[in-house]
Amino acid sequence: GDVRIMWYSDGVEGEVLADLMKRFMDQNPDIKVTIDNVAFGVIKEQLPVQLEAGHGPDIARVTALKDLSRHWLDLRPLISDAAYWDANFGAQADWMRPDGSNQISGFMTQVTLTGGFANKTLFEQAGVPLPGPDATWDDWAAASKKVADSQQIPFAMALDRSGHRITAPNIAFGANYIGADGKPAPLDKGAKDFITKFVGWTNDGVMSKDVWVSAAGQTYRAAADDFINAQLAYYYSGSWQIPNFATKIGNGFDWVATGSPCGPAACTGMPGGAGLVAVKYTKNPKDVAKVMDYLASEAVVKEFSERTLFIPAHKGILDKGDLNFKTEDPQVKAALDVFVKASKTTAPAAQKMPGWRWADTVYGALVTRVAQVIAGELPLDDAFTRIDSDVATKVKDSGL
Amino acid sequence: MTAPLETASKPSAVQHLGAIALAPVRLVMGLIDRPLRALQRMTGLSGMAIFFLAPNMLIFGIFVLLPLFINFVYSTTGGSALFLPERSYVGADQYQRLFDCSNYLDPLTCQEDAFWTAVSNTFWFVVLQVTLMIGAALVTALILNRNLAARSFWRAVFFFPVLLSPVVVGLIWRWILQRQGLLNFILYPFGVDPYTWLTDRTWSFAAAVGVSLWAHMGFYALILLAGLQAIPKDLYEAADMDGTKPARVFWRITLPLLMPNLVVVIVLALIRSVQVFDEVYILTGGGPGTSTLFITQYIYETGFVSQPRNPGLAAAASILMGLVLVVLTLVQLGLGRRGEKKGKR
């Protein structure tokens, strides 16, 4: 029968998938797979509407995995080898299933991890050594500042305008958003500490203010372009930037991935990523399971990851460590290796976030309010109370 | 009297094509005529009025009015579910929440501080943008209406931005205005230091106004241009004979007779500036801080982006916005009605 996949792309992954599916259809002539390429906006805003109406594709690549989990199909009875799935994708299975079930909804096409990038050339030119793997946020701030001062660049560091991004250092500083009842807890000391420090940095000109003030509300803004143009010494973003840097920086300068700087509590990045899930409104669950089985098979996952430069979620592949990313740029390989390594040291608090229902709620409140503080519209203390009350209201609104 | 046979309006190739294309239309129109004549006999002129109005109203009712009504129902419900049956009735709670303020002049004292910030930003935006828009569109239309060489080229120049999608508009201007953008690049040789236009509250607001002006001015200019064409030429001749200065011709002849079309422009400009979103969202994202956060962005974020969504609150905000617009438009039309009557021959 027909299987439709709703897919968005940040880079070449759409073409790779199309390639793989062509191969699949050659092997399974009875199944016709159609890939509906869409903008990420469609996945984020329109797919929920469709799903609630009981429409939707058969398979979709989604990031709001937990939020929409009640629409996912349980593949467990349909796939050929549930044990293989549990073994290799079990770590993230909880991110995409309704709380309290053991459903297999799908698998992560890619896991991402937040982390930093340094402009090695700038550091060299400034004669400042790159801080080591265990360097703290303060170390990086100090080093970058030196570089910025000597190289006359506008800002030393930047951190994407995103609640997800800022949560990584928050956790490193000991934050825990999750209350005892599983609902959001008020901001704790760890979070407040880092946010205070962060706001201080933006005021001092260490941290780029532009990216945070250049939007209102929860809008995502990245500082990647500044990094690409050598306007930043240090940029905290995530693994997904690697292909982007590879094409846009070229050999303009040397850059390195540094993993996540440490805080008092941990040295951790934030995991995330997109998952491929089956939708329960499908008319051909069997065929869907076949497609999913194929895409989740070790060889396919490996090929997919190698060609897209994505970090796979597949435990077996990661453990083997024989990924051979298809790139000629040694910097890319090195960077990917850094992230693959870092993914193994992610703090448990960070690991829990993607599977936590209220994560986006907290992220949203954080971004909105911290940005207002940086823009000078709100005192920091007010922001903390506002964040707490915003989150509380949302929880109340949802009627749960 | 020997007037030669008509050669002045020899049909051009385009007209020929047009005639061929029109032939089937003629036929169809002719065919419908007979039943419609019967209808007209039966119902009289007012019946025909209803007939002409009906198709529009039908489509309109189904695809605009009905959703609007549903939207109102939304505003009385709570929860994050998108579809009505799954939502709970909360009465006027959402409205109450929007109006929960201890001091209406200071948005930060409100429960929904973002809403009130957006309201005040939108207000100033509308005031500024609409005045400038009407002025600019009018000047452009007047100039394009002159006997210029290469008229179509100039028209295209001013209309061109309208062809661009808001996303592209926002993008181009962000690239122009950002710290290392084209503008700073161009200004640098003139001794202007690179400036971060978009992270300065005043400048980014001005940019939001300017860019939306840039993007939509051609639209209004075109409406006015068509309106200018409808003014009988002999009135200008009469004014010329009366020794009227161009400025006075404009104020006393052009403007009053343009009134029906000017009303369109004023009303549409007003409504669309209240609804401003896409290009500004791409351009400034509402920043810096919340200085260019407008109502539609608030509605969009509340209803679609934030987790969990709050469609009820978004609907309530949109209903409030609609109400304000209705009032404003009625005022406009009240003023315009006089003009309309005036324009009649």
Place this chain on the structure above:
Amino acid sequence: MGQITLSNVKKSFGNIDVLHGINLDINDGELVVFVGPSGCGKSTLLRAIAGLEKITSGEIAIDGKPVNDVTAADRGLAMVFQSYALYPHMSVRQNLAFGLENSKMPKAEIDERITEAARMLEIEPYLARRPGQLSGGQRQRVAIGRAIVRRPVAFLLDEPLSNLDAELRVSTRAELAALHARLSSTMIYVTHDQVEAMTLADRIVVLRAGKIEQVGTPLELYNTPANRFVAGFIGAPHMNFLEGTVSSVQSGNLVVALADGYQLAIPARETSLEQGARITLGIRPQHVTLGSGDKSIQAKIKLVEALGSETVLHTEVAGQKFLVVIPGQHDLASGTDIDLSLSSAPIHLFDKDGHRI
């Protein structure tokens, strides 16, 4: 101050030639009437003088200064448009005031002039109305009013009285004449009304298909039309034309044979007519009397039109149409034969090209 000179003025719309080289001198303070058949170019010429229509070639000069490149607004003339061209969005009062306000006239004087013009044109009751709420004749009067309040150096009036009733037309005509006398401004006046043309004009210009046929005082044109066209055009009902051939030329006398053998002796001026030449006799309907006599012809009545003060007989003379106007009311039946006497009629002679002999 109001002398207008046209030198070889030509005008075409696309490839339609409308004016074929007009030469005309209009003196300061003169009242010139343009007459001519519908579509002959009167309005176009007026608009060209006004500066509303760019002429194709030639020159227009006002007071000796060429004005080809001067805009209408700067020529300082006033015009009554054939189509009125009233400002639809202004009240009658505003329509009248508009031109005056342009020249920054004090309000009191504007009011005074409007009051005067409104009284003169009998439009006082409508001053507050919009043109759309007026009758055709009322609109036309507003159009006239708009021109006269301006008191310009020259007026251009394009059939300004065509939609007025007889009484109003007479009075307005008289007012215009008085105005002309008082302001001594030049006036160019287009009309189709014979009475208007004859009574108002200092000189009449007869146009035909974009060319001037004759220029002269009204009685000059009436009594000595330069050609058959002018003869037929001036005078209502139009002059009768009888085609004939010269059958004998005696000193001081010309005998003309009409179509069916009638012979008519005409006292002729010195003439170079040959015997047998084709000739046209022109006789005005008013100069024919009933009754047989010296120079009489027989006619058959085709139609009788009683106008009250006079009776128009449509007759046939020698197979040609022949109009007779006799004063008073007469009980004549169509179909009867009557005798017409030409003894007191001045007879106009035209050669075969239509030129006056």
Place this chain on the structure above:
Amino acid sequence: MGQITLSNVKKSFGNIDVLHGINLDINDGELVVFVGPSGCGKSTLLRAIAGLEKITSGEIAIDGKPVNDVTAADRGLAMVFQSYALYPHMSVRQNLAFGLENSKMPKAEIDERITEAARMLEIEPYLARRPGQLSGGQRQRVAIGRAIVRRPVAFLLDEPLSNLDAELRVSTRAELAALHARLSSTMIYVTHDQVEAMTLADRIVVLRAGKIEQVGTPLELYNTPANRFVAGFIGAPHMNFLEGTVSSVQSGNLVVALADGYQLAIPARETSLEQGARITLGIRPQHVTLGSGDKSIQAKIKLVEALGSETVLHTEVAGQKFLVVIPGQHDLASGTDIDLSLSSAPIHLFDKDGHRI
């Protein structure tokens, strides 16, 4: 087929009353001319009959059927608008064809009718042009053409010839008369032209300020006007009125004293006039002759207008304006005193309310 009955038709625009109860029967095939001063409601009445203007009260019936609620398109009339109202986006030919296409006439017949009308109105050369490219008179002819190609049961013509030159006017008038005779369709004709009214009309309706003053045949109105208004309105130039008082009433004779003591004896019909009653004498300018005699008065010439075929003397008699029309051209200077003889003049008498005695 074309009988139109108006019963107590009233029309107001807002609070402006325009028609005050019009009662009129127009017979099938009749040609009725509406005359009246500018703004008296002629066009409004015509538009009401056409169905373009909703009447405020009263009833309009065509062929006995009330048509108050019938739309203009279904009344089957044709109209020539005072403002022409040509379709600006259509060529002249299309303007003419439009009405015929609406009644699904075969193409060949449409062409034939257009050709005929165009020939008749002399607009063949302009068939391909748009109205905007025509002269005023040409537009007016197209407007007439648009009505006549339709051959409707009734024509409504609102000053259809006002912008045509004299010659064309005469010929078009004749064509209209012929058309009327041929189609025997009802015609309602509004005009300000005396000659048109007198020659075309079966009956003339004189309107004044929204009321009918008199209805009758042209000569009826001319010879026995019902009141001073009609008397003044019919006939050009208008009738002279002399105010006076009855100074003595003798059997068969009435002596009237004019303002400055003149005494005028008038043969009077049976009359109930008292001595001392205020009275108006009406004398048509054409009925006055020069020279002293039986009934003569003295006049002072104020202005002489030479029309060619006749001369109009504006004089003053007993301090009142007095017009005299004498045939031919005369060399009279204004300011001279002349004697006028009224011996052959029919004298109309009107009482102080203006009613005919």
Place this chain on the structure above:
Amino acid sequence: MGRAAAFILRRRGGKGWHWTDIVTWVWLIGGLFIMFGPALWLMFSSFKTPAALAEFPPSILPYTSQQVSVEGHDKPLTLYDVTLPDGTTKKLAEVRRIGLFSQMVDPAKPDETIRVNINSRKPVQELSFATENYTGPFVHFDFFRYLWNSVFVTVMATLITLIVNSMAAFALSKYEFRGRSVAMLIILATLMVPLSVIMVPLYSIISALGLFNNLWGVILPTVATPTGVFILRQYMLTIPDELIDAARMDKASEWQIYWRIVLPLTAPALAVLAIFSVVWRWNDFLWPLIVLSRKELYTLQVGLSIYSGELNVQWHFILAMTVVTMIPVVLVFIFLQRFITTGIAGTGLK
């Protein structure tokens, strides 16, 4: 030349520069830069590689570094202008860069490597058009299918819009009937509703009508645009009622009056609305995105949107496709704008 200049610089009336002439030309030239400049820049930018797009400061024209093939190296090398320590400048090709220094060769003497500080070299730029921005999408997506869908939606929606709106506008401008002001008011009131607000209810209605994943589901909700009714109605108000009277006397039915008299005389406003409708429908994005979730049904704008990912937007493709998709609307504009200048309604009257 002189005549051409005189033609182009035609001025009001006769001789001399009137102030309005000056304003006109200032406005036009200013407009050329401000209105057209950015658009032109967009056009050039669509030929830039992703790297060049992200480059600061931006260039106006699409430049890339010049490459040379040098003997002994498999791949072409990038050419640089190098300031040598002795102050002379030379064109050298870069073999590789190590840290702050780069190894360079003179293409003429490929054997000799020179060590150069990276700050004293500058890439040699040349004009180059990245046509792959244009060709790429043709490979990625089913361009002609999307084009057809777009054309279908645009043409149908525009036609229906014009007909339905002009009929309504006719009724609202030329008839007196009960409920007229109410109808007008409703239409105006709904002008105020942004689509995003009624999206969810509208979506329910579309699904209920079975128009989901159907091009008509995109077309229908847009055709009763209040804007169109409003524009047309206001324009029709300026058409003299007397022409309609004349048509009624000519036995025209109301339908004929509508389409033979009123429609042609509304041509300028119809042209305006047609242009708008085409632009709107062609650029429509949000709504088709919701209704059309299958790629066979995608319109160009929806197809184009696939380059917007979560974390990365492939602007080079988007710009190139924006330019491509703009071509038809520009043509439509150029064709239709001529009808805007045909205002003749008044000329049929005296």
